[in-house]
Amino acid sequence: MFSRDSWKEIFETIQKNKLRTFLSGFTVALGILIFVVLYGFGNGLINTFSEFFEDDATNTFFVFPGRTSKPFKGYKSNRQIEFDNSDLADIEESFPLFLEYISPRVDRSGLVKYKNESNNYTTRGVSEAYQFAEKTIIMKGRYLNKQDIKDKTKYAVIGRLVEKDLFKNEDALGKYIDITGSVFKVIGVFQDEAGDDEERRIYIPYTTRQLIEKNTDKINQIVIGFKPEIGYAGAMAFERKLGDFIREKKYIDPNDQRGFFIRNVADQLKQNQQFAGVLQIIVGFVAFGTIIAGIIGISNIMVFVVKERTKEIGIRKALGATPKSVISTILLESVFITTVSGIVGMVLGVAMLSSLGDSLKDYFITNPFINMGTAIFATVVLIFFGGLAGYIPARRAARIKPIVALRDE
């Protein structure tokens, strides 16, 4: 069955029936190509979703103040809620089991100057723990530390692009910059995976910011990192308890949804992952449909091929071809064509995906890929069914009496 002679016979047949070979090969190659590309796009979508969250820690709550919408305990409705330093301490004290770190966040934007260069930047007053929440990477120097917060030092950690904008080729470390009228010493330069916006920020101790602003103890937002080991359920429980705690402390009606807001990154991530998962299932379903369409395509072509060759099969049988040799010739031919074109389609698809890279990022497809196992599995499935699709009509053809087959025009 696998002798050199039978292969030679098959190659000759393939060579001399180029259109037929091309048609069946094209169907298979296209099926696999579309499968690989679609599947890769699905993965690209998931990549995009996870990238939205990648640059920040996911074990994080952001607490924003709001305005009450209900009167409570003698307080009127529409009261502005404010957080201050005591809230930080209270939360830290009340949730030792859940809490990993806590940092305020006080954003101000204004003109920042160094020598003749100046630009508007957001300056963010934070505590030393904020580095974890933002996953800030220090390139040189250091981040703010506890002592800086305590001493209200005039130290600043600047983004990579701030250094580039203001200092050009100079080293910013140890230099002094003017932030809206106050002079700060640059103690560190950072980078952030989230990109340009985040790398145009300046971090200073929040205590220093409060000192500049008439020694206030108010803070804008609170960023809380919970211990990752409490898990998703723990995070949800923490979110609830934290909400109750703040409502009680700030005299907010338990049913008032507007006094403050908690953004739970873990919860959002989970929802987005679920969404991406559903998308992947849909894309997978479509891709699976493509494979089925490919199988049906190759089946149709094989039926047609065998039909077209009925007379030839009759001639061969009259000349002494056994049914087995008729089947094996047709089967080997179809398996050979599907294998070669399946591999071609797969390789093309994988090459296409890897050449795309990030170029479709605007369409929410980042770095599409397919793992080789899936691609090879799909190819093997198609080859198998291509063979089966060849086998069934070939067996029928081999059973036709030569006299009937010879009459076929």
Added chain:
Amino acid sequence: MIEIKNLHKSYQMGKNSLHVLKGINFSVEEGELVAIMGSSGSGKSTLLNILGMLDELDEGSYTLDGVPIKNLNETKAAQYRNKFLGFIFQSFNLINYKTAAENVALPLYYQRVGRKERQEKALKYLEQVGLKEWATHLPSELSGGQKQRVAIARAMAAEPKVLLADEPTGALDSKTSYEVMDLIQKINDQGNTILLVTHEEDIAHMCKRIVHLKDGVIVEDKKVDQVRAEQYV
């Protein structure tokens, strides 16, 4: 060489059964050149198909070169066809994407003859039919007579016991017909047994024996003086 006793064959045509061969007794010696004649529907092609194991008999017995031919499965029949028989068809039945030489070599492929030997033999038989220079041509590039000669070379290539020709000149003009008959006569001169179905009197008289079939029975079986086709070529 061929021994047929009380052969019956009928075809199912919907609900009706058509009795085509109604008890044929018939034998052929080695080296004979037999014409089977009859009007259409007389059963002559059916007889040839049964002789060629392309069709099965219903009743009776058929012995070919001392081997009883009965209850053959497809594989066995294919092997016997390959070993014992060479076919020449009215419509040539060459494989259109194979060259003349490849067509001639095909029965040898099924005899598992090596590639080199196949090519040599194919060329040898093509030379015998006078088409050596046409070896690499496709059937579409050949005339009808040339096609039939390639088909004859193919039938000869397997070196069969019996050549079966179904209206070999049916699709050819008379001049080409005589050329083909000349070739067939020469092959017969070499000692090959040939059975030939035809409805043309002149072709039949180029054989050594004529068997007349009518309504499924042999009505006449006579030896004739062979007319050599050579003189018309």
